[in-house]
Amino acid sequence: MQLERIRLSTLHDKIMSAEQAAELISDGMTVGMSGFTRAGEAKAVPAALAARALRSPLKISLMTGASLGNDLDKKLTEAGVLARRMPFQVDNTLRKAINNGQVMFIDQHLSETVEQLRNHQLRLPDLAVIEAVAITEQGHIVPTTSVGNSASFAIFAKQIIVEINTSHNANLEGLHDIYIPSYRPSRTPLPLVKVNDRIGSIAIPIDPAKIVGIVFTQQTDSPSTVTPPDAETAAIASHLVAFFEQEVAAGRLAPNLGPLQAGIGNIANAVMCGLLNSSFENLQMYSEVLQDSTFDLLDAGKLQFASGSSITLSERRNKDVFSNLERYKDKLVLRPQEISNHPELVRRLGIIAINTALEFDIYGNVNSTHVCGTKMMNGIGGSGDFARNAHLAIFVTKATAKNGAISSVVPFVSHVDHTEHDVDILVTEHGLADLRGLAPRERARVVIEHCADPMYKAALQDYFDRACAKGGHTPHLLAEALSWHQKLDEQGTMLA
Numbered sequence: 233m234q235l236e237r238i239r240l241s242t243l244h245d246k247i248m249s250a251e252q253a254a255e256l257i258s259d260g261m262t263v264g265m266s267g268f269t270r271a272g273e274a275k276a277v278p279a280a281l282a283a284r285a286l287r288s289p290l291k292i293s294l295m296t297g298a299s300l301g302n303d304l305d306k307k308l309t310e311a312g313v314l315a316r317r318m319p320f321q322v323d324n325t326l327r328k329a330i331n332n333g334q335v336m337f338i339d340q341h342l343s344e345t346v347e348q349l350r351n352h353q354l355r356l357p358d359l360a361v362i363e364a365v366a367i368t369e370q371g372h373i374v375p376t377t378s379v380g381n382s383a384s385f386a387i388f389a390k391q392i393i394v395e396i397n398t399s400h401n402a403n404l405e406g407l408h409d410i411y412i413p414s415y416r417p418s419r420t421p422l423p424l425v426k427v428n429d430r431i432g433s434i435a436i437p438i439d440p441a442k443i444v445g446i447v448f449t450q451q452t453d454s455p456s457t458v459t460p461p462d463a464e465t466a467a468i469a470s471h472l473v474a475f476f477e478q479e480v481a482a483g484r485l486a487p488n489l490g491p492l493q494a495g496i497g498n499i500a501n502a503v504m505c506g507l508l509n510s511s512f513e514n515l516q517m518y519s520e521v522l523q524d525s526t527f528d529l530l531d532a533g534k535l536q537f538a539s540g541s542s543i544t545l546s547e548r549r550n551k552d553v554f555s556n557l558e559r560y561k562d563k564l565v566l567r568p569q570e571i572s573n574h575p576e577l578v579r580r581l582g583i584i585a586i587n588t589a590l591e592f593d594i595y596g597n598v599n600s601t602h603v604c605g606t607k608m609m610n611g612i613g614g615s616g617d618f619a620r621n622a623h624l625a626i627f628v629t630k631a632t633a634k635n636g637a638i639s640s641v642v643p644f645v646s647h648v649d650h651t652e653h654d655v656d657i658l659v660t661e662h663g664l665a666d667l668r669g670l671a672p673r674e675r676a677r678v679v680i681e682h683c684a685d686p687m688y689k690a691a692l693q694d695y696f697d698r699a700c701a702k703g704g705h706t707p708h709l710l711a712e713a714l715s716w717h718q719k720l721d722e723q724g725t726m727l728a
């Protein structure tokens with residue numbers, strides 16, 4: 233059964249234990265591993281590497297697609313393995329190590345990592361560890377529940393360890409579409425014009441001589457942690473659905489809206505769930521993470537097709553989707569993240585990008601990453617790849633956090649991930665601010681009126697009025713602009 237998954241028989245003698253494979257990783261290496269939003273990460277080898285480092289310390293630079301599941305970032309951090317980490321993470325232990333300066337974290341647009349590798353702006357991986365469902369007759373690697381950066385890591389690395397995960401059904405083969413852009417200066421346009429176009433191969437084309445180890449595992453992906461919509465996230469969804477209805481009525485959006493991208497987390501998932509009860513039909517997704525809501529929409533017949541780079545599901549949905557994959561397979565494709573997030577394609581397809589902000593300011597700048605401007609939460613992920621190039625760049629958030637102690641609408645964001653120039657629509661449970669075509673002073677009025685929480689509205693209005701009295705195209709009181717964050721930092725609340 234195991235050998236059937238390695239269809240190039242000359243590779244059979246490369247089978248080894250995870251512990252033996254982990255010995256192939258040396259101190260100081262740059263390692264590229266599979267894994268995107270807790271889906272499709274190599275599992276046994278990084279766990280064995282962490283165990284080995286506890287006995288005999290070593291440090292590596294680790295690149296992945298995005299976040300890892302199975303507490304691997306936690307284990308690797310606790311074992312002191314991570315010198316550098318990029319481009320995204322969601323782990324609490326790693327987050328602390330990043331914020332106290334132990335791990336150097338490079339928070340990067342997810343489409344850019346392999347482009348920088350391709351152009352030698354980053355050090356190429358010495359070794360790639362890639363989870364696979366099978367190795368083909370040509371020795372090519374068939375990924376599992378994510379593609380992420382796996383294809384380019386495997387192509388650029390000198391050596392490859394393949395982790396074949398037999399918990400995944402072999403029928404995952406055929407789900408992926410691996411396309412690698414050509415080199416500059418003779419790069420050609422990406423030949424994708426429709427969400428469901430297939431432009432590449434179903435496996436990662438590599439020279440099988442680079443495979444130095446094959447490990448078998450049966451460990452499953454970690455279930456996603458998204459919670460069902462609550463009253464606030466449902467309200468955010470209903471404001472967006474009403475806005476889409478108006479845009480369709482005005483002829484600015486097609487009746488099926490156009491391709492949708494939705495970010496990670498509870499709020500973005502709830503927004504997609506909101507489309508379930510809407511009147512829209514024949515929806516399409518061109519996104520990076522496909523969450524539970526994607527499959528709810530497919531089941532309801534609302535969604536025609538979903539393109540992503542990973543499938544990250546709750547425990548309930550995981551079993552149901554992967555044991556009935558044939559039901560979904562002609563409506564799904566998983567691509568490398570540089571293709572799922574490619575600026576050229578986001579602009580060409582006219583994507584509606586819906587991502588979650590930590591906070592935004594009265595003029596429309598968005599902070600997705602840094603609490604109080606200093607502490608890393610997760611990373612920018614793909615939100616910037618999509619927002620800057622989208623047909624509509626939408627950011628959603630609850631109007632307050634931590635039981636009202638934090639206002640998500642502030643005078644000035646404490647860190648800028650998405651500038652006012654990139655942001656079209658802001659939504660909280662209180663309402664939606666349409667910033668298109670508005671000057672900064674006009675924007676501030678609609679943001680305060682529609683999005684701010686009643687607890688903070690008067691204080692925001694007061695700040696804005698006093699700033700306007702002082703003047704400026706984008707009025708600010710510089711000594712006060714970050715005073716809300718300073719108060720939060722010192723007193724644990726922004727409330728007066």
Ligand SMILES: CC(=O)SCCNC(=O)CCNC(=O)[C@H](O)C(C)(C)COP(=O)(O)OP(=O)(O)OC[C@H]1O[C@@H](n2cnc3c(N)ncnc32)[C@H](O)[C@@H]1OP(=O)(O)O
Pocket residue numbers: 269298299320342494495496497498499500520521587588589590591600601603604609610611612613614615630632633634638639640
């Ligand atoms: C892999 C990918 O790229 S996916 C595509 C897009 N990627 C991104 O947008 C990356 C950046 N975004 C993110 O990391 C997330 O969407 C977040 C953190 C902004 C929001 O996450 P969600 O799960 O949707 O929202 P939620 O309201 O549960 O907030 C998460 C946490 O942030 C806290 N939080 C929210 N707003 C603030 C704020 N202004 N200040 C401090 N903390 C805040 C919440 O209290 C919560 O904390 P808890 O986990 O201790 O309860």
